[in-house]
Amino acid sequence: ETGVTQSPTHLIKTRGQQVTLRCSSQSGHNTVSWYQQALGQGPQFIFQYYREEENGRGNFPPRFSGLQFPNYSSELNVNALELDDSALYLCASSLKGQAEAFFGQGTRLTVV
Amino acid sequence: GQSLEQPSEVTAVEGAIVQINCTYQTSGFYGLSWYQQHDGGAPTFLSYNALDGLEETGRFSSFLSRSDSYGYLLLQELQMKDSASYFCAVRHNTDKLIFGTGTRLQVFP
Numbered sequence: 001e002t003g004v005t006q007s008p009t010h011l012i013k014t015r016g017q018q019v020t021l022r023c024s025s026q027s028g029h030n031t032v033s034w035y036q037q038a039l040g041q042g043p044q045f046i047f048q049y050y051r052e053e054e055n056g057r058g059n060f061p062p063r064f065s066g067l068q069f070p071n072y073s074s075e076l077n078v079n080a081l082e083l084d085d086s087a088l089y090l091c092a093s094s095l096k097g098q099a100e101a102f103f104g105q106g107t108r109l110t111v112v
Numbered sequence: 113g114q115s116l117e118q119p120s121e122v123t124a125v126e127g128a129i130v131q132i133n134c135t136y137q138t139s140g141f142y143g144l145s146w147y148q149q150h151d152g153g154a155p156t157f158l159s160y161n162a163l164d165g166l167e168e169t170g171r172f173s174s175f176l177s178r179s180d181s182y183g184y185l186l187l188q189e190l191q192m193k194d195s196a197s198y199f200c201a202v203r204h205n206t207d208k209l210i211f212g213t214g215t216r217l218q219v220f221p
Contacts, residue, residue, distance in 0.1 A: 004154075031207060040214075041214070042116075042201075042213050043209070043211045048208050090155070096207065099157075099160040099162070100157045100160070103155045104154055106154060
């Protein structure tokens with residue numbers, strides 16, 4: 001167990017809807033990153049938050065947005081869901097400057 | 113662009129040694145990490161190389177050559193529980209990780 005928890009574990013949404021995924025970081029970690037993992041692929045970097053500010057973004061459209069809260073928990077919001085958004089969404093927490101990232105079990109999102 | 117290449121699949125028997133190679137092309141390289149992911153599970157950190165050379169952690173070792181943009185993960189004394197996907201990932205100076213497509217390791221008795 002990494003101490004990183006994500007909710008919900010599974011979710012089914014309809015195309016065009018909006019979704020919010022949640023992540024609780026490991027205690028003491030000030031950096032959280034979100035990744036999208038399609039079946040059979042490696043995780044793809046969406047964005048990172050450090051001390052409540054976005055600190056880097058991958059090649060994802062603006063309908064992917066996020067928040068980090070003062071307690072370092074985080075949310076990933078996706079608007080106008082598309083079928084291709086179906087994937088495992090992983091949250092990873094870390095200490096700024098440390099190599100090791102601790103991943104949660106992920107949220108499996110299915111868009112129908 | 114940025115890319116990491118790994119073999120898609122490797123098979124071995126219990127007790128054997130296996131090496132998973134990774135070549136990368138990326139800007140902003142800070143180091144190379146390795147993660148293990150069992151089916152349905154979360155990626156788990158295995159090893160990290162910031163400098164050239166070999167890092168050893170128990171049965172797992174990782175190597176990096178920055179001049180060759182190449183690294184590998186060496187798994188010794190393979191066990192059935194080592195059957196999983198293994199990802200190399202370039203770490204950038206912002207701590208973001210760029211992952212390869214992964215190598216699926218199957219260990220047979």
